[in-house]
Amino acid sequence: MGLFFLVPLGLVFAISFASRGTYGGVVWELTSANYLDLLHPLYGKILGQSLWYATITTVICFALGFPLAYVIARSPARWQPIFLLLVMLPFWTNFLVRTYAWMILLRHDGLINRSLMALGIVDSPLDLLYRPTAVVIGLVYGYLPFMVLPLYVAVERLDPLLVDAAWDLYASRWAVFTRVVLPLTKPGIIGGCILVFIPSIGSFITPDLLGGARSMMIGNLIQHEYLVVRDWPLGSAVSFVLMAIVMAAVLLYYKTASRSDGRLEAR
């Protein structure tokens, strides 16, 4: 099983030190030029922008996903499977098709603009599509279920008596949330955030279709190098840098999370 992951990964790593042949393809001349090329500030900017999009997406997914997961976990037991099914339902349709559906919704003559105009809220259609906002909408829509499911599991495990106890001890609404609910659902929150953050940072369909390909995320860069320029070595180098950064971020997150856990227990 490990071979399944390690062999392709090792191949990508090896290719990232090779050079591009004149007609594309891989020439096995050992070089670090691909990584040195990535030092250009342009690539830092792409990475920064991708991190920004992924962070916003994760925050919004949490803000929307937490109340949703809470409501589902606290609803009558016989309704819960139905609610969860509704959360997962979009996965039965291809992501590309759903992204196209958003394009139709956000267009000038799309449902949203037509409704707004019919209601007299706006006079001329809003430019919704091909904007950074549209990219964030698409990412939040696409990855929200990844946030809701682990949060649901976490909230379901949270003993309601503990929350009642906090109320009985005259904790404020905010204190109940930050000192009882949040710490107890932390594993679900971390899991959900990681599951949303990682695919968002590497996405390339959403920025192309909903963002109008007016800017690039790191996923677009990798796709572009592999499929358009046929520069596999540079594409592999970008993939590896991205992987290293994501891994570092996750490790850092786990470390700080476990450290603050310790502090909480000491109190």
Add this chain to the structure above:
Amino acid sequence: MSLRLSRLTLWCVCLAALALCLPACGPSAGGDHPSSRPVLHYFTWSDYVGPEIIQEFERREQVKVVIDTFSSNEELLAKLQSGATGYDVAVPSDFMVAIMIQQGLLNELDPQDLPNAALIEPHLQALPFDPERRYSVPYLWGTVGIGYDSAVIPAAPDSWSILWDPRFQGRISMLNDQREVFGAVLRSMGQSMNSTDRPVIEAAKERLLRQKPLVKTYTSDHYDQLLASGEVVLAHGWGGPMARAMAERPSIRYVVPKEGATVWADCLVVLRTAPQKRLALRFINFLMEPEIAARTSERLRFASASRPARELVSASTRDNPAIYPPVDQLDRLEWMKDVGRAIRLYDRAWTELKMR
């Protein structure tokens, strides 16, 4: 326990027997099985052939045609380079034919087997990437230009400079293709679209950066819908989709700017690894049959390379400049070439354009 174990063993034996049977009764891709019909594997662009045309060939030759599709020349090349075999006929574009010849992926064609391929348009008979047509037969061809809405822009724009006109801010779409976008700008600067000169490419990038605030989207696959719905009034793109937009919105027109533009041709080739080389040649000859070629042209809204097909298509197709480029435009058109390592110059400039 022993019963369960023996039952398990039985299952294992059954599975093993099945596994042994499978290769024997599986589809014989080579068509070497005497009783089964020969199979031709055709590797082409998605939605690039009419199913009824394929059925006609299958009936006529008593064979089966299996179609597999790709969405870009690069995908085609990557698949073949990574060792995919079993394909007989493929449809690479001009510059990719050059690369495939260079890489030794193509089989030489025998003109005696291809009488219909001799009937192609005079200007397509000696193309720079395969001047003697030893490896490829031009199949469909066309230009890249500007589609515009004549209800909004009554005077036909004859120059690429219309795409820099601030009046149309946010109503312009450009192809999401670095070579084509740079090609358009380079031509507007009076340069070759195959320039490998760093300062020239830099200057082109500056022009594109000035244009970016006006561009609504960079897209290569739905600009026909954007034009037809009125979301954009100027679109940079291939003629065929423009012709589709015209069918939905009659005020759409198409021009090839006076500074010149890309001409392209998708070509039929036989792969070196083709299992069915003779059948492949018959298939190419069939697709180039004037009547079949004309039907293909009507359906896909691209010009057929077949000279007699031009006479067979409807007048509305023949006279549509988005489908059949007028002959007097030919001298301002340029073929896209692979620029080798200079691709990194274009690539860096394109990435900078996107990130500004």
